[in-house]
Structures are given as C-alpha cells and as structure tokens.
Amino acid sequence: MTDNSRWRSIINFLAAESRKEEVEELQRWLDADQENYREFNRIKMLWEETSKAPSSNTWEAPFNQLREQISVDRSDLISVQRRSLKTYLMQAAAVIIALIGISFWIYRSQQHNTDYAMRRWIDKTAGPGTVKRLLLPDSTEIWLNSGSKLSYLSNFGTAEVRKVKLSGEAYFKVKRDTLRPFTIESGQLNTRVLGTSFTIRAFPGEQASKVTVHTGKVAVHKVTDSSGLVHLLPNQSASLNRETGRFLKEDVDNDAEARAWVDGNLVFRQEPMANVFKVMERKYGYAFRWSGDFENCRFNGKFEKPALLDVLKVLEKSLGIAYSIKNKEVFIKGGNCM
Incomplete structure (x- = not known):
C-alpha cells in the first residue's frame, strides 16, 4: 500500500465511504505493525479537527455573488443553487483533504526530526588494556572488553524494545523487564532476553561468534534466519562459524571462563x-x-x-x-x- 493509496483508504474510511476491499486492505495494514495504528490515530485526530461542516456564512456569500451576476428564473436559480452547493462541497472536501495532508506532512516532518534526535545512537568503547563498566538507563550492567564497542539508542530508557549493538566482547547483567525485551545485535547473531546474565564474543575478523549463558534463559538466532532460534540455559552456549554458516548449540564445562577477562x-x-x-x-x-x-x-x-x-x-x-x-x-x- 503506497502512501497515497493509504491516505485515500483512511480518509474514505473516516468518511464512511470505504468499499469492502478497502476496509480489508486497511485492516491488514493496521495488523502488520503497531506503528501503523499510531499513524492511523494521528490521521483520525487531524480529520476530526479539520473536517467539521462549514457554516452557512462561509458558502452563502460566494453563492449570492453568483446569483447577482446571472439572471435566471426561479427554477433555474434552484438548479444553479444546488449545483453551486454541490460544487462547493466537493471543493471543500478537496480542501479539507489537502489541509489534512499538509498538516500531517508538517507533523510527520517535525516528528521525524524529533524521532531522529531521540533515536540517535550512543557509542561506548573500551580502549586497549581496559575493561569498561557501563550502567544503562534501565540499570542493566555491562562490562565491555578492551577493543570493543557497544551502541544504544538515546531513547533506550523509554523504548518498547531495549536494543543494543555489540562489536567485540561484553558481559551482560540485564535488568529484568518482562514488558521490554532486551536485544543484542552482534555481527551475524541476534540475542533476545528479558533479564539474565551472559557473555557475547563477536570480534570482527574472528571466525566465530559465541554466546555463553551464566544465569537465566537466552534466545539466539542468526540475523538472517530467525526460524533457527535456539534457547540457552546456564552452562550452555551457541556459536556461529562465519565462514561455513554452521550454527551450533552445546554445553560448556565452566561458563565462568567465558567472562574471566572481566577480572583481568x-x-x-x-x-x-x-x-x-x-x-x-x-x-x-x-x-x-x-x-x-x-x-x-x-x-x-x-x-x-x-x-x-x-x-x-x-x-x-x-x-x-x-x-x-x-x-x-x-x-x-x-x-x-x-
């Protein structure tokens, strides 16, 4: 559904003029993403604010001027009056739709700029010979190994999903929040948790990326294949060979060894x-x-x-x-x- 057709479908729906196929297509679009519902509600609000029926003095003046310029009998006058009112209403509807479109465009532009500022990536790095401890806005603790970088959005504290990106190695103690999952994108692996502790190693240039769980439960899958999801428990790991694409889940004898670097x-x-x-x-x-x-x-x-x-x-x-x-x-x- 293109922007124009989506606009047309929403306006037709709000004006109670939708065809059955339009309603079904609009419903599919709404079901596809929660953000679509928010966009629909914003358009609905603008519609309600701008689509009120015009007062009589708005259209009577142009009509009276038209009546003075032409000379017709009473029956013709009624015909002209009806045609003029119909024409006006059609024009008014077009103006309303245009106003909604312009208003929403300005709103979306402002929102885009605001969202861009709120969604700015913040980078944290650990230089050679250092292990850096980070405390995220949700109270999650992260130890970043030397030569590693962690990135998170500036709206991390309020975002529906707590998302970070990792290049290198880090030990996570994620603050539990069942309403806001915590996800880590590390090279070709994606890790998703609610609250647990684990270590991820994903240095650029190394043949394998690895996730090792210390407490709780972790879900891991390849970025390109979410259907291959595996769940890890303490003393388990998942590794991905970047060259062969082999994705392996296995038990580990001592999970503490995966985070030994935290203590030097x-x-x-x-x-x-x-x-x-x-x-x-x-x-x-x-x-x-x-x-x-x-x-x-x-x-x-x-x-x-x-x-x-x-x-x-x-x-x-x-x-x-x-x-x-x-x-x-x-x-x-x-x-x-x-």
Whole structure:
C-alpha cells in the first residue's frame, strides 16, 4: 500500500465511504505493525479537527455573488443553487483533504526530526588494556572488553524494545523487564532476553561468534534466519562459524571462563593462535607481528591477571617460539606447531 493509496483508504474510511476491499486492505495494514495504528490515530485526530461542516456564512456569500451576476428564473436559480452547493462541497472536501495532508506532512516532518534526535545512537568503547563498566538507563550492567564497542539508542530508557549493538566482547547483567525485551545485535547473531546474565564474543575478523549463558534463559538466532532460534540455559552456549554458516548449540564445562577477562584473567581453550595474538594485542596495547603459518596451531592456557611477559614466556616454552619487543610491538618467530 503506497502512501497515497493509504491516505485515500483512511480518509474514505473516516468518511464512511470505504468499499469492502478497502476496509480489508486497511485492516491488514493496521495488523502488520503497531506503528501503523499510531499513524492511523494521528490521521483520525487531524480529520476530526479539520473536517467539521462549514457554516452557512462561509458558502452563502460566494453563492449570492453568483446569483447577482446571472439572471435566471426561479427554477433555474434552484438548479444553479444546488449545483453551486454541490460544487462547493466537493471543493471543500478537496480542501479539507489537502489541509489534512499538509498538516500531517508538517507533523510527520517535525516528528521525524524529533524521532531522529531521540533515536540517535550512543557509542561506548573500551580502549586497549581496559575493561569498561557501563550502567544503562534501565540499570542493566555491562562490562565491555578492551577493543570493543557497544551502541544504544538515546531513547533506550523509554523504548518498547531495549536494543543494543555489540562489536567485540561484553558481559551482560540485564535488568529484568518482562514488558521490554532486551536485544543484542552482534555481527551475524541476534540475542533476545528479558533479564539474565551472559557473555557475547563477536570480534570482527574472528571466525566465530559465541554466546555463553551464566544465569537465566537466552534466545539466539542468526540475523538472517530467525526460524533457527535456539534457547540457552546456564552452562550452555551457541556459536556461529562465519565462514561455513554452521550454527551450533552445546554445553560448556565452566561458563565462568567465558567472562574471566572481566577480572583481568586470560583463558584459552583450543584457541587459534591468530586469536591468541589478537587477544593479547587488545589486552596489552601492543601490536603483534609474526612470521610463519599458525593457521593449524591451537593453544590451551589459563592465566590469572598476567603481565605481557608472563604469557610470552609460557608461549615460548610450550610452542617453541622466539619473541622480541620493540616500540610497543611484539615480534614472534618460529614455533613447533608450524
């Protein structure tokens, strides 16, 4: 339904002149989106304010002027009077519709500008070597890992759906609100909750995105396929391989490991070495340069609040690498998994 046809259908409905097909089409449009109901009510309000019948002195003057200019007998005068009134009413109806359209256009333009201001995205970032704690207007707590960005709308506190976007990694403790779901868009995954705690990892460039639940219940699906919805409970996770599109739900032995970074710790479980280096880049603020192919190299390790050299020494012993540091850059050579 185009804007023009929608306007015509609504005005016909308000004027009680709708055909059955128009009413059915209008009902389908109303049922499609709650916002359509609000738009309909705004148009109805404008209609009620502007579509009152004209007073007699509004149309009698033009008619009397017309009667003075022409000379007709009484029967012709009655005919002219009827035709003039009919013509006037048709013109008046057209003017009313035009006024409603102009008024509503101005209203929508103002509303668009207001909505734009209210729906401005607010970005929060955590720089290298930092973990940032955020408190959203609904009292939801979020810990943002280094190198990550969270975005939310400026009307987040009053919006019907609490929506945020995540690039990177974050630990969420969502304030429960059964009337306002909380949704997170993170790369190719969409997560929906009412109130719970969970961790999402979705760094650009990494092969997989992952959601791990700590408390409560979480619904996750691919952005492109809401029919593949899965529900997660504590100690469960869902991961999406961005290259293959494989979407996997599985149990985890220790969900706390997924949020170990919140306390400054590092945990790697069969982690590709490229990811290990990227994690270290974000945590310590050093650029890592490595020669050779680490594509098939996986690493397991657990560190409690480690310094950069602590991790490098373990990698040196376990993988046989050689490293050097110069001007905030770490150079990696060799390794027995290549």
